[in-house]
Amino acid sequence: MRKLPAAAQEERRRQVIGLRESGLTYDAIAAQVGLTRTGVFDICRRFAEQGQAGLASGPRGPAPGTGRFLQVEQEAQVRALIRRHTPDELGLPFALWSRAAVRELIERHCGVRLAVRTMSTYLARWGFTAQKPLRRAYEQSPKAVRRWLRQDYPAIVAQARGEKGTIFWGDETGSRSDDVRGRSFAPRGRTPVVRPSHKRAGLGLISAVTNKGELRWMVLEGALKAPSLIRFLTRLIQDANGKVFLIWDNLPVHRARAVQDWLTEHPGQIEVFHLPSYSPELNPDEGLNADLKHAVTRKPPARSKPALKPAVISHMRRLAKSPGRIRSYFAHPSFRYAA
Incomplete structure (x- = not known):
């Protein structure tokens, strides 16, 4: 059942309800549509409680926001620090905001140590992308x-x-x-050469x-x-x-x-x-x-x-x-x- 597309799942549930309304038992319906007796019972219960809305397929998996190691407030604070500061301004041993730099910021600021690969998920969720930074003089006010x-x-x-x-x-x-300046085409593995004086x-x-x-x-x-x-x-x-x-x-x-x-x-x-x-x-x-x-x-x-x-x-x-x-x-x- 779970491997079927959402539309096919909903059609199977409507079939279960039709068979139930025709007087078949849960066991007979389960044998006919290829579901367990518990599965058939759950479909009938949802239909009795919610009507047609109970036959629709909902989102799977945990609810958004569950299973995260950082609280919403902590994520907001980390995002603000990355936007407003460079790593060295916060005492971190990095020149740019890499995944390792973000991980260390989270560990220092939130007391949570995460895997470097997990940083990709957080950064993508925040809408942060890897970019070539603009140059600004340190002495600029x-x-x-x-x-x-x-x-x-x-x-x-x-x-x-x-x-x-x-x-x-x-x-x-x-x-x-x-x-x-610029780039020049050349065969792969053979770097082009220019000869300035x-x-x-x-x-x-x-x-x-x-x-x-x-x-x-x-x-x-x-x-x-x-x-x-x-x-x-x-x-x-x-x-x-x-x-x-x-x-x-x-x-x-x-x-x-x-x-x-x-x-x-x-x-x-x-x-x-x-x-x-x-x-x-x-x-x-x-x-x-x-x-x-x-x-x-x-x-x-x-x-x-x-x-x-x-x-x-x-x-x-x-x-x-x-x-x-x-x-x-x-x-x-x-x-x-x-x-």
């Missing part, structure tokens, strides 16, 4: 990030709107001739983007220094339609005396704001940096600066003509607040 998102940036938007200015997001990046050549770039798709950029032959930064800022305010509200990080050159003096001389044309420290995930211009590095490394390896520079310039010119692509950076979950 979550409080400063919240203040930026809830107070500082909305105030900048309101000021820019009131003064009919444009908000630009600025950043610096670099490309290297030995940078290799170990005579490393590098090229710098400074850029600024808006959520309307505007892009300003300048290639740097070496490290970014105050004179180069001032030259870029001069171009930025010349090309802008109205006052520039520039948001960038806390790179030391941004606070150089020469740069500060230049900004003081142009208060009506440009005003700068600094992101919270160690928070590149708040800067949409990081999307351009990733785009550039991905595009350049897809091309044949550049083994010198003269070979690297045209590849960088070509891609940046293409981006300058693609405002939709620039706007797409702001669709990323980390940058959506600035869209």
